[in-house]
Amino acid sequence: MSYEDEGIIQMDAEELRELLVTGAKEPILIDVRELDEYAEAHIPGVPLIPMNTIASLSAELDRSASYVFICRSGKRSQNVALFLKEQGILNVRNFVGGMISWQGDIKSGLEWVVKDVNELKKD
Template sequence: MAFEQDGIKQVEVEELKELVKNNVKDPVIIDVREIEEYEEAHIPGLPLIPMQTIPMVMDQLDKEQAYVFVCRSGSRSQNVALYLQNQGFQNVQNYYGGMLAWDGEVSSGPEWIVKDVKELKA
């Protein structure tokens, strides 16, 4: 059951599994961990935009688009959601518990490291 923390909707594991399984485009689900963490294990099909690069690409993201952010424990992704909310993004969500809580399928390697935010609209 979804809940809010600090004004950010928290998505739980079963809800995220449904979003991934149904290959939804709205919300866009983004992994914000470091490249090494992502390459070790990530949810298949999710793009990576490391947390420290978010301020540099923020202007290329659509403020009207819904986003769910994923990290290792749910802390960095919560901070990304809070940051973007403070920048005027209306529909940002956090995957509560992060990869530590994920018990679904994982992939390894550099599947989708975002070089250009336009890739997210494909």
């Protein structure tokens, strides 16, 4: 069940699973871990934008879109959400518990490493 921490909505694994099942265009899910962590195991279909590249791409993100950020434990993704909220992207959420709490499907390899934020737009 969602709750708020530091002004950021925290989503649990069940809520994230429901989003994946519906296949909704938004919120846009983004993994913010490092390449090696993502390659080891990630949620299928979720793109990677490593935390250390978020600042350089933040101006290009759609400010009207909604986002959910995912990391290993929920700490880095919380920091990304806080940073982007400060940059004017207001509809941001954190997957609390991160990948260590995820019990759903996982995939290995570098499935979708974002090079251009336009890749995130779903038709």
